[in-house]
Amino acid sequence: MKIMANKVTKVMGNKGNQIEILHGIDLQTSSGEFLSIIGPSGSGKTTLLKCLSGLVQPTSGTVKIDNQLLNNISERKIAKLRRTKISYIFQSYNLLPALSAFDNIVLPLRLSRQRINKTKIYQLMNSLNFKADLKQLPAELSGGEQQKVAIARALTMKAEIIFADEPTGALDSTSRQIIFDQLRQLADSGVCIVMVTHDIGQAAQTDRALVLNDGQVMAEVNHPTEPLLISAMNETKKAII
Amino acid sequence: MIRLGLLQFKSSIKMWLTGIFVFIVYGWLISFCLTGAVTLEKELSSQQNNPLPIFVMPMFFGGITLFFVISNVIKTIVNELSDEYRMWMFLGADSRQISIIIAVQLSLVGFIGSCLGYIVMLFSIDSIYNTLQNFIGKVWLPEVNFKIIPMLFVIVNLLSIMICFLSGVLNSKKILKIRSTxxxxxxxxxxxxxxxxxxxxxxxxxxxxxxxxxxxxxxxxxxxxxxxxxxxxxxxxxxxxxxxxxxxxxxxxxxxxxxxxxxxxxxxxxxxxxxxxxxxxxxxxxxxxxxxxxxxxxxxxxxxxxxxxxxxxxxxxxxxxxxxxxxxxxxxxxxxxxxxxxxxxxxxxxxxxxxxxxxxxxxxxxxxxxxxxxxxxxxxxxxxxxxxxxxxxxxxxxxxxxxxxxxxxxxxxxxxxxxxxxxxxxxxxxxx
Structure with missing residues (x-):
């Protein structure tokens, strides 16, 4: 499962007051790769993630997922892609407040009319060390438990790509590590993960890191380490100054 | 989908019930018209003017009006809950599924509204019929005794649910701008x-x-x-x-x-x-x-x-x-x-x-x-x-x-x- 982005630009704002947020970004990922995107606030990380995942249409350039062009993709096809291959994990826990934890996990299966194996879901949640009740609503769960539900949803639907936007941003340090470890395990098992983060420590544990600034990829670091990423960030700052 | 619609309704029930007034009024209107039409039909003799259109036509025109104006209610509620509906889409629900979720909720409000409307009708039918008699006269509207007809209660609810469901499906597609054509x-x-x-x-x-x-x-x-x-x-x-x-x-x-x-x-x-x-x-x-x-x-x-x-x-x-x-x-x-x-x-x-x-x-x-x-x-x-x-x-x-x-x-x-x-x-x- 590959993501291919070619010269992606994104312009926002009204006529006469337009700002180009992304300036022609090229990107490729492959199955089982854990890619992190880092950069200062306002550098265009989230916009890039949204363009890559089909949540937002790029102004120009193309994005392909598994050779399927996302530009002008029909609403029905993108919906199918979202319930079969792509999963999202956001900082603001993208769970539906109306559904219980269990219903949130199995929602993509229900939408695509697949059979639900309750026992398997309970086993999965045990393996994720989920302590709360699956009948509880998201509002009754802690931040860490909510992110576990989002991860369980990705696992249950056997997502091939996970787009994560600051997935541990609102969590305490223990939950942060548990969630990150889960994502790492998923990548090791063949899932492609694209994660936007501010946390250099976490980015250092991914397979590849992109340093973004002002809508451009300033550096690309394979097998990143913390010192490497810090120096890449500093060099980016110097280059801008 | 119906179950998901019910769960979504449970979570946003307060919002939906805030807009229930128009559904109660419609429930009251069709209950009144149906009860009037059915009761009068039994009493009619061939010499009299036919008063049935007075009861049948408002039901028809009321239904059409409700079908169109309801989009305003849906639009306001969908705007309030836009984040939730966007999330449904992120998680893979397509336009048809989201419109069914909205239509199920609208049908439920329609059902509750028509039940309440029917109850209001039971208390108001005699006085409204008397007022109409004063305007039109007893030749058009003869003296009748209105009775509770359980079958009408079912028909009123079915009519209301049907109009709300259809309007929900069609209007939500338009409101969510997910109808490509x-x-x-x-x-x-x-x-x-x-x-x-x-x-x-x-x-x-x-x-x-x-x-x-x-x-x-x-x-x-x-x-x-x-x-x-x-x-x-x-x-x-x-x-x-x-x-x-x-x-x-x-x-x-x-x-x-x-x-x-x-x-x-x-x-x-x-x-x-x-x-x-x-x-x-x-x-x-x-x-x-x-x-x-x-x-x-x-x-x-x-x-x-x-x-x-x-x-x-x-x-x-x-x-x-x-x-x-x-x-x-x-x-x-x-x-x-x-x-x-x-x-x-x-x-x-x-x-x-x-x-x-x-x-x-x-x-x-x-x-x-x-x-x-x-x-x-x-x-x-x-x-x-x-x-x-x-x-x-x-x-x-x-x-x-x-x-x-x-x-x-x-x-x-x-x-x-x-x-x-x-x-x-x-x-x-x-x-x-």
Whole structure:
């Protein structure tokens, strides 16, 4: 499962007051790769993630997922892609407040009319060390438990790509590590993960890191380490100054 | 999907029930009409005038009105819950699935509304029937005893659920902008309606006999209503822009803000105005037809009352109920706006002043569009209108409608502001 982005630009704002947020970004990922995107606030990380995942249409350039062009993709096809291959994990826990934890996990299966194996879901949640009740609503769960539900949803639907936007941003340090470890395990098992983060420590544990600034990829670091990423960030700052 | 719709309804029940008023009114209307029609059918003898249309037609016209105006209720609720519906889409729900989720919830509100409406009907049917008897007479409406018919309760609920479900599916697709063919479909409808309206208007101008022009006026009225529904929004948009340009640059602090607010809320205002303009046009058209084109020597007042009951009462009741429902649904949004304005120094008086100016601008728009419609209807048949037809009605009716809307909305907004202030003052006291 590959993501291919070619010269992606994104312009926002009204006529006469337009700002180009992304300036022609090229990107490729492959199955089982854990890619992190880092950069200062306002550098265009989230916009890039949204363009890559089909949540937002790029102004120009193309994005392909598994050779399927996302530009002008029909609403029905993108919906199918979202319930079969792509999963999202956001900082603001993208769970539906109306559904219980269990219903949130199995929602993509229900939408695509697949059979639900309750026992398997309970086993999965045990393996994720989920302590709360699956009948509880998201509002009754802690931040860490909510992110576990989002991860369980990705696992249950056997997502091939996970787009994560600051997935541990609102969590305490223990939950942060548990969630990150889960994502790492998923990548090791063949899932492609694209994660936007501010946390250099976490980015250092991914397979590849992109340093973004002002809508451009300033550096690309394979097998990143913390010192490497810090120096890449500093060099980016110097280059801008 | 039905189960997911039920779960979503459980979570947003408060929001849906805030807009239930229009559904209760519709439930009451169809319960009343069905009970009346079924009971009278049993009592009818062949010599009498047939009163069934008085009960059957309002049900039909009420249903059509509800089908169209309900989109305003859905739009307000979907806007309030837009984050949730966007999330449904992120998680893989397609347009059909989301529209079913919304339609299931709307059907539930329709069901609850029609149950409550039926109960209200049980208590009100005798007094309303007596009032109708006083207007129309016992020849048309004989003495009858209304009884509870359980089957009618089921039919009322089924009718309400069916209209709500269909309207939910069709309107939610339009509101969520997930119908890819919507733009072209709308354009085709606009062209067809414009052609129909122009052709029927030209035809009526060329007619020489009064009787024929009376018949043709019905057709013009039909096309004009469609024209107002499908093109009225664009025309109001242009008129509002001209209105804002004509106003002086400095209208005072509250006046300037009121004009800005009307510009920001333009699309919502247009949605609210169209149903009122349509009902006003129907009333004027009927007045012109029944008083202006009828022979004054053979004018039957009872027949006129019956015609008004058949064509106007149901749409009028549903449009008023819808205006109340939408106003109630917009309360949270209003409260947020009051909070913002009060934080930057608006007093209670200034808020009431600003809101009144905003409503005045919209009422003027309503008046102008209604006036244009009436003048048009007057001019196409002016050669056939009898002398007794009072042309002042062209101005009086829109003035009455827009004046009434102005007064009702100002009273509602003032109450809203006072309640909000009261709540906030109490909250501040508790916090202190």
């Amino acid at each position: 919507g733009k072209y479909f709308k354009l085709i409808i606009q062209v067809v309606v414009s052609v129909g309206f122009i052709v029927s208007s030209v035809k009526i101008i060329l007619i020489s006999s009064r009787t024929e022009s009376g018949r043709s006026l019905f057709l013009v009225l039909f096309w004009m209503i469609l024209f107002q529904i499908y093109l009225g929004q664009d025309l109001i948009k242009i008129l509002a822009k001209i209105g804002r340009l004509l106003l002086p640059e400095n209208c005072g602090s509250t006046g300037n803000l009121a004009i800005q607010q009307t510009s920001v809320n333009a699309s919502k205002i247009r949605d609210d105005l169209i149903p009122i303009i349509v009902v006003q046009t129907i009333i004027y058209g009927l007045i012109e037809l029944l008083f202006g084109l009828s022979d004054p020597n053979n004018m039957d007042m009872k027949n006129i009352v019956v015609s008004f009951i058949i064509y106007v009462d149901a749409p009028l009741i549903i449009v008023i109920a819808n205006t109340v429902s939408v106003a109630m649904l917009k309360q949270p949004e209003q409260y947020e706006n009051f909070g913002q304005l009060s934080r930057i120094g608006f007093t209670r008086g200034m808020l009431i002043h600003e809101r009144s100016e905003e409503i005045l601008f919209n009422s003027c728009l309503l008046f102008i569009v209604s006036l244009i419609s009436n003048i048009f209807l007057y001019f196409i048949v002016r050669d056939h209108l009898i002398n007794a037809f009072n042309t002042m009605i062209i101005i009086d009716l829109p003035l009455m409608v827009s004046g009434l809307i102005f007064v009702v909305l100002v009273v509602m907004e003032t109450c809203n502001i006072l309640i909000w202030y009261d709540k906030n003052l109490n909250k501040n006291k508790i916090e202190l």
